[in-house]
Amino acid sequence: MNRRILVTRPSSDRTTKYISVWAKKVIDLANTKGDIVLDLENQRATQQELESMVKKHNPSLVFFNGHGTNDCVKGQNGQVLVQTGVNEDILSGRVIYALSCSSAFGLGPRSIQIGAAAYIGYKEVFFFLYDESSRTRPHLDKTVELFLGPSNQVVVSLVKGHTAGEAHESSKQAFVRNIRKLLSSEASATESAAVKYLFWDMRAQVCLGQPSSTI
């Protein structure tokens, strides 16, 4: 379909490394759909690269992976990529998914005010649990999958042609399925401990702007 999807994937600590590794699975799916994925990985996850790629390629979806605060999302080594009052205009006209803490509290509403089509993100800290023994193989960590499977469902759904509102609901349902599975089955101690954090993440995810937006 030749849609352009811009992805930021910093990797400067455990959290960014894990979410960036798992975002690769979504990139692979988008590639199979014929989308053009602009992958700002590691050292390329900078404000300068981001602004340059947005201007040059006009992506319909921007998928941020990284740390965040109420008013910004960050890239490699914690440097700011987009911040309210600085460069949020680069989000205008696009669908945004920010897998980062808290940015849907301030940056999200501001980006909608200045013309972003939709902003899906988290109004709170995004938690995930991980297995220390899988440290060198985070892509195989089943504990991480409990969290990043549902969270990345937002982009999976968008890539499959669903609206922003549907992608948001699909992700929340994926969280609910995992929660119910862990509550109802003979879950391990780690899985049982994961439930409260899955519930927290699910409740923190919001979809702002036009829910009928597509990429």
Next chain:
Amino acid sequence: METELEEETKELVIARLNTLPEGTGVSMGSMGDFNKEELISHVQAGDEIGRKIMEVEMSFLRALKDGILYESPHPSNPS
């Protein structure tokens, strides 16, 4: 009274954190990554990280009490 309630809540949260297996870590975004002992220390200290952990625990317990987790979330099933 509030202090007593807060202490009881801390005890409850720490008891629940003690069920977290060794070898399982918790990522709290830019707040950091923590193991069980570190989380318990933060709860005992009552710092920002400890208060957030308590908020998560209490939010979940309230949801269980209210039956929220067993309600049907949405009628449609987009994928």
